[in-house]
Amino acid sequence: MVIDKLQLVWSSLPNLLEGALVTIKLTIAGLGLGIILGLPLAFGQIYGNYLIRGLVSVYERVLRSIPLLVILFLIFYGFPNAGIKFSPFIAAVLGIGLRSAAYQSQIYRGAIQSVSGTQMKAALSLGMNRVQAFIYIILPQAVRIAIPPFANEAAIVLKDTSLAYALGVIELLRHGSYIIATTFEPMTIYLTIAAIYFIMTVTINTILGKLEERMKIPGIGVEGGSR
Amino acid sequence: MSKKEILRIVDLHKSFGDNEVLKGISLSLKQGETKVVIGTSGTGKSTMLNNINMLIPPDKGHIYLEDVDVTTTHDISRIRQQIGFVFQDFGLFDHLTAKGNIMIGLTKVKKMKKSEAEELAMFELERVGLQDFADSYPAQLSGGQKQRVGIARALAMQPKLILFDEPTSALDPELIGEVLTVMRDLAREGMTMLIVTHEMGFAKSVSDEIIFMENGKIVEQGPPEQLFNNPREERTKEFLFKLNELYGEGGA
Numbered sequence: 359m360v361i362d363k364l365q366l367v368w369s370s371l372p373n374l375l376e377g378a379l380v381t382i383k384l385t386i387a388g389l390g391l392g393i394i395l396g397l398p399l400a401f402g403q404i405y406g407n408y409l410i411r412g413l414v415s416v417y418e419r420v421l422r423s424i425p426l427l428v429i430l431f432l433i434f435y436g437f438p439n440a441g442i443k444f445s446p447f448i449a450a451v452l453g454i455g456l457r458s459a460a461y462q463s464q465i466y467r468g469a470i471q472s473v474s475g476t477q478m479k480a481a482l483s484l485g486m487n488r489v490q491a492f493i494y495i496i497l498p499q500a501v502r503i504a505i506p507p508f509a510n511e512a513a514i515v516l517k518d519t520s521l522a523y524a525l526g527v528i529e530l531l532r533h534g535s536y537i538i539a540t541t542f543e544p545m546t547i548y549l550t551i552a553a554i555y556f557i558m559t560v561t562i563n564t565i566l567g568k569l570e571e572r573m574k575i576p577g578i579g580v581e582g583g584s585r
Numbered sequence: 586m587s588k589k590e591i592l593r594i595v596d597l598h599k600s601f602g603d604n605e606v607l608k609g610i611s612l613s614l615k616q617g618e619t620k621v622v623i624g625t626s627g628t629g630k631s632t633m634l635n636n637i638n639m640l641i642p643p644d645k646g647h648i649y650l651e652d653v654d655v656t657t658t659h660d661i662s663r664i665r666q667q668i669g670f671v672f673q674d675f676g677l678f679d680h681l682t683a684k685g686n687i688m689i690g691l692t693k694v695k696k697m698k699k700s701e702a703e704e705l706a707m708f709e710l711e712r713v714g715l716q717d718f719a720d721s722y723p724a725q726l727s728g729g730q731k732q733r734v735g736i737a738r739a740l741a742m743q744p745k746l747i748l749f750d751e752p753t754s755a756l757d758p759e760l761i762g763e764v765l766t767v768m769r770d771l772a773r774e775g776m777t778m779l780i781v782t783h784e785m786g787f788a789k790s791v792s793d794e795i796i797f798m799e800n801g802k803i804v805e806q807g808p809p810e811q812l813f814n815n816p817r818e819e820r821t822k823e824f825l826f827k828l829n830e831l832y833g834e835g836g837a
Contacts, residue, residue: 473679474674474676476672476674476675476676477676477677477678477679479640479670479672479676480670480672480676480677480678480735480738481678482640482662482665483638483640483665483668483669483670483676484665484666484689484690484694484738484742485662485663485665485666485690485694485695485742486662486690486693486694487662490693490694494689494693495678495680495689498680499678499679499680502680575679575680575722575724576721576722576724576725577721577722577723577724577725578679578722578724
């Protein structure tokens with residue numbers, strides 16, 4: 359009996375791992391888009407004028423207040439009404455990335471602002487211009503501060519890629535449902551899928567936790583960044 | 586005394602909203618002079634220092650570093666390199682070692698070679714008695730040590746003048762002495778310094794001139810003996826009397 363289940367898991371693995379690969383692609387693309395958009399959003403909110411700060415706040419508030427599934431449906435099913443069509447994969451990346459950008463902008467804003475203002479003043483007083491001060495003084499510290507919350511966001515994005523299922527992206531969860539449709543073994547297959555998600559999430563946290571440990575500034579305790 | 590004038594401030598004004606913090610400050614500093622600015626909190630002492638290197642630009646008035654008008658220069662970074670600034674809360678770069686804190690201005694601003702910058706950094710650390718802490722990070726140093734690194738960092742840029750903004754106000758009492766000792770040595774070596782402090786004993790023994798500020802104006806300035814023992818202005822007397830009440834004869 360148990361042997362049968364294990365055999366089913368074993369024979370399903372190639373298909374499931376193929377799906378996991380798509381999940382990883384969605385995660386990397388979604389996070390990447392989140393970084394590319396999140397950084398300028400954070401800069402806009404910190405250094406921008408009244409109008410830019412307002413626009414960023416609105417974007418961030420709106421995207422954080424709508425369920426991801428609704429965002430995905432809007433992009434994939436809604437946008438074609440306006441003549442904008444995307445493939446399921448691209449639509450999923452856009453939805454995940456646009457929402458992650460809203461969260462990531464807050465991570466970067468907080469990290470940049472938590473480096474004390476006196477350090478900026480000190481850098482300027484040495485004769486650095488603002489760009490130099492940002493690159494040599496603020497950024498190296500902000501990156502370190504941003505790693506733990508970024509790891510958290512990465513884990514959330516990874517798990518939320520499962521919503522791409524609803525657009526018909528053939529990722530890990532959908533591969534599983536195909537297998538279930540022919541084997542009628544939902545318990546075994548969903549448990550296997552859960553285990554694969556678990557391993558991927560733990561891996562992300564471990565890697566970023568190691569990075570955080572390596573970049574730790576001596577004397578400043580940043581214990582237990584993983585979650 | 587016909588020494589070269591390093592700093593001259595003429596009729597400096599600064600307001601924050603409706604609050605006029607500086608109401609026409611004028612003073613000058615010759616090469617090698619140490620002047621100490623005293624006065625109650627909120628009288629614009631800090632604002633004045635921040636005006637001098639344009640970290641907070643003044644509304645009106647002129648500031649000359651030797652012959653250059655700081656308020657109208659197009660290359661403020663170049664001026665700032667020549668004006669050291671020591672902060673109340675140190676302003677050390679937390680991700681860099683003591684040595685790294687000193688080197689970064691030399692390599693990134695002065696474009697000095699790394700080996701030369703390191704040599705100079707070590708020299709300045711020795712000057713403030715911290716050669717053994719070159720590889721320590723700010724979080725591993727005491728407040729007094731941090732401030733000495735802050736001073737060494739300013740010194741390494743070989744400035745024409747150093748501004749001190751309440752350099753000991755954030756320190757535990759037992760750590761104040763080591764910082765004042767370093768500053769005393771600098772004064773003796775002929776560094777030009779403008780110091781805002783509440784350390785009256787230090788002000789008395791080190792300064793060439795005391796500047797008493799109140800409500801955005803200079804009430805009185807003069808040599809320490811005269812100002813402390815024989816103040817001309819009624820307000821100065823009252824201020825010194827209050828200090829005596831607080832700290833006893835001669836202040837802290």
